[in-house]
Amino acid sequence: MGGTRRWQNLGIAAGATAAVMFAAFDVYQWVVAYASDHFHNDFTFYYAAAVIGVTHGWPSIYDLGRQQAQLDAMGSGIGIAQLARFISPPPVAWLALPFTLLPYPVAYWLWSGLLLAALAATWYLAAPGAGRSRLIYLVAALGWLPVIYGLQLGQPGLFVALGVAASYALLRSGRPLESGLALGLTVLKPQLGFLVPVALLVGGRYRAFAGAAIAIGLLVLASALNVGTGGVATYEQRLTFAAGVPVNRELTLAPYIGDLTVTRVVQGAIAIWALALVFRFRKRTPEWIFVPAIVGGLLASPYLHIDDLVMLGLAAWLYLRIPGRPRWSWALMLALIIAAEGIGEWGPLPIIAGELAVLALLSVAALKHDDGDAEHDRAKPEHDAGLQRDRQHLTVDGQPEAIDQRAGSA
Secondary structure (H helix, E strand, O other): OHHHHHHHHHHHHHHHHHHHHHHHHHHHHHHHHHHHOOOOOOHHHHHHHHHHHHHHOHHHOOOHHHHHHHHHHOOOOOOOEOOEOOOOOHHHHHHHHHHHHOOHHHHHHHHHHHHHHHHHHHHHHHOOOOHHHHHHHHHHHHOOHHHHHHHHHOOOHHHHHHHHHHHHHHHHOOOHHHHHHHHHHHHHOHHHOOHHHHHHHHOOOHHHHHHHHHHHHHHHHHHHHHHHHHHHHHHHHHHHHHHOOHHHHOOOOHHHHOOHHHHHHHHHHHHHHHHHHHHHOOOOOOHHHHHHHHHHHHHHOOOOOHHHHHHHHHHHHHHHOOOOOOOOHHHHHHHHHHHHHOHHHHOOHHHHHHHHHHHHHHHHHHHOOOHHHHHHHHHOOOOOOOOOOOOOOEEEOOEEEOOOOOOOOO
């Protein structure tokens, strides 16, 4: 017994040491990249779009001529190109608007501070484990390629991860409407979490779905009113163009299937597969809803970049919180993390294979699934390192929902 404990402690120490080393190296690379070129990031385009919206009207934010003029005015030295243009939804520009009151360098680092806060909040809400050992997950996340790359670019993917993690945590704590409202953050980058609201509906969390429909619907409506019909038409053109750029599809199934129409059919089938799992697990704890929705959504996404894989890390954290999962399954999650870290060496195929393996593993669990055991699992309280107060069982959307001590994060 003592020997096992000793090996566990050694494993934790080794993991912590490796996490610190990777995190320190990645943060150093981030600072070096910024020092070499202040503007070589996506926040530059959010900042420029916000300025364009204020000075020329919000319908102009997708005007490539306006974008180029503003980039020149900022002294960025960036020329509009296939991957260098603002094509994010209007709320991203709105979010960047207060930062335009500040000099660009100050704005960039404050924006980066918000992203780091989102990472910390996601960790607090969703990371598995308890006690100080949980800190390893946070440090390891900072040293993980998709996270540090997203931070360097200023991408809003971490805000989306926070929204999904908050939705998970609020659903666990018996607040379904607020859980759905938290998914309003997914409008910042819809391709990263588009399957989650649908999964809430399929999983019988109707109040959570209603909250998501309200939040997302209002933001979509506000965006349409903000940019007008002309802006919406231009935005659709920009999205169509982006979907046709081969680099944007490199991390999807498209390069391996070839025909884009066939790819979309296969991706649709995968989305249905994921939602079928959600339906099968509808009486279980929220992890069983969010994990297939996130993983299936990534496989079904029309385009992805390395920084978008932060959602895969969130799915891994939530999976490791599932009670009664196979003891060896942590190895699959670790393999996925390593696959993403080394994507520059061996390409995206190991990640895609790993995501399919996760859905297959969940499918095996679905075949073994017993509703009686599911009710027991769902009612079973789970240790939570977050909220420290007494909980009681409530009825949520017609299903008995355990209110545990944890506020989940991603």
